[in-house]
Amino acid sequence: MACRCGGYYYTLNAKASFDRDSMKTRKVVLRNVSVIRMFTNGFFRSKWRSVSGNRRILSMDAREKSRSTILESSKDKRVPIFVMMPLDAFSLDASGSPRIRKIKALTISLKALKLAGVHGIGVEVWWGIVERFSPFDYNWSLYAELFKLISDSGLKLHVALSFHSSNGKGGVSLPLWILEIGDVNKDIYYRDQHGFSKDDYLTLGVDQVPLLSGRTALQCYEDFMVSFVNKFESFIGSVIEEISIGLGPSGELRYPAHPFGDGRWKFPGIGEFQCYDKYMMEDLKMAACREGKPQWGDGGPQNAGCYNSLPSGVPFFEEGQESFLSDYGRFFLEWYSGRLICHADAILAKAAKILKKFQENEQTSVMLVAKIGGIYWWYQTVSHPAELTAGYYNTALRDGYDAIVSVLSRHGAALHIPCLEMMDSETPPTYLCSPEGLLKQIQSISKKTIINLIGRNTTERLDKVSIILS
Numbered sequence: 001m002a003c004r005c006g007g008y009y010y011t012l013n014a015k016a017s018f019d020r021d022s023m024k025t026r027k028v029v030l031r032n033v034s035v036i037r038m039f040t041n042g043f044f045r046s047k048w049r050s051v052s053g054n055r056r057i058l059s060m061d062a063r064e065k066s067r068s069t070i071l072e073s074s075k076d077k078r079v080p081i082f083v084m085m086p087l088d089a090f091s092l093d094a095s096g097s098p099r100i101r102k103i104k105a106l107t108i109s110l111k112a113l114k115l116a117g118v119h120g121i122g123v124e125v126w127w128g129i130v131e132r133f134s135p136f137d138y139n140w141s142l143y144a145e146l147f148k149l150i151s152d153s154g155l156k157l158h159v160a161l162s163f164h165s166s167n168g169k170g171g172v173s174l175p176l177w178i179l180e181i182g183d184v185n186k187d188i189y190y191r192d193q194h195g196f197s198k199d200d201y202l203t204l205g206v207d208q209v210p211l212l213s214g215r216t217a218l219q220c221y222e223d224f225m226v227s228f229v230n231k232f233e234s235f236i237g238s239v240i241e242e243i244s245i246g247l248g249p250s251g252e253l254r255y256p257a258h259p260f261g262d263g264r265w266k267f268p269g270i271g272e273f274q275c276y277d278k279y280m281m282e283d284l285k286m287a288a289c290r291e292g293k294p295q296w297g298d299g300g301p302q303n304a305g306c307y308n309s310l311p312s313g314v315p316f317f318e319e320g321q322e323s324f325l326s327d328y329g330r331f332f333l334e335w336y337s338g339r340l341i342c343h344a345d346a347i348l349a350k351a352a353k354i355l356k357k358f359q360e361n362e363q364t365s366v367m368l369v370a371k372i373g374g375i376y377w378w379y380q381t382v383s384h385p386a387e388l389t390a391g392y393y394n395t396a397l398r399d400g401y402d403a404i405v406s407v408l409s410r411h412g413a414a415l416h417i418p419c420l421e422m423m424d425s426e427t428p429p430t431y432l433c434s435p436e437g438l439l440k441q442i443q444s445i446s447k448k449t450i451i452n453l454i455g456r457n458t459t460e461r462l463d464k465v466s467i468i469l470s
Contacts, residue, residue: 081117082122083113083121084121089101097141098132113155114155120241121150123159125160125161126172127163128172130224131224138231140231143231147239157240158242161225167200182199188203189202192273201248203280205279218350229354237365241367243351244416245351246371247344248343252372253340253373253404255274255390268310270310270385270386270389275299275336296332303315304389316329317381333388337391351411352412367414368413376419376433377431383395384396384400402445402449409451414451414453415451416454417453422436
């Protein structure tokens, strides 16, 4: 089974196990070791990182230090390594148009990477760059130039179509015309119970509502994907080997229940439900009426704590009469998680249809990928509260990932998950974390449903545990 993830990427054979006893030797699960210096700002960094598996992407992002994809491992195969293009490789000129910074240095670095044995480059293609100024005004010049540089250097491409914003140095916003609409109507973004919203991703509540200059959000995503394929058709399957479709914050299929960097949430808080924009509330009211319980449509659980609450003492995440086990609790969580799954289903259906002609030809086949978040804290509780607020209806009594995997399987998409390098023994025991348990659960479902599983490391690892012996 192909396995890929966010920090570092891995692909595992379907027979492989996440058993940490076998991973101590690493020979059974993943083989081969490769080491490469990081690539950033058009130059090599002086720090070295270990890279393992059959394919890997290295990322410069502060939160996703490195990425890699791994195909079925073999001692006799070389390890295809992918290096992630840093976001600050781009900048805006005086007119607001994007351009490549230090293009000569970048060209030299690409050639050096090729000589070093790197297989390809991972590039995030931002909605906020391409359709920046007005609807349907797609400016692909930055990526056309970049893709040509990469191709001319003899390197392959992994592309992530990114419909979210990126914070920090060199950050990219949503398209400016979307932000203008959001200035008037903040309900196009997710809202928490306090009414706070953030313009990092459109709420799935507007997936079917034509608020965006006459288009729905789904139509905007579809038009963007069509324009991308039309522009780069000659690259797909030959240079572009993988296309990841953004489905939420940070490109992951989830609600922004644990907002990072704005002061609302910090680890290991359980997070908050994100269903309080006008359009999701309208949908909730309709669902409650269909259930014959209109009072259930007044909002999310009122006893679910706040961003930095711990599960203990929060009634909704315990086992009382007003908890997640109640009739209302089940109704709300089924609706909340179900809307997220429908969101993924709708976008991936459009992506699969657009890419169908390429998949029918083995010479141009490209891997379609969808990412989910790795919510591993409080995994060893009954309620799994941090997963519930993120939109994964996964508890000790219910498998919340099976429906997600089924949707991906239906559209021929691979599942991309994080935290492959994390071990239960290295997490704070007080917070009942289990990254190993989460990975084993998802791997088990993936075997049953037969989909490609792709993984990444969440953190940088330079110790012996992180090195896969050849």
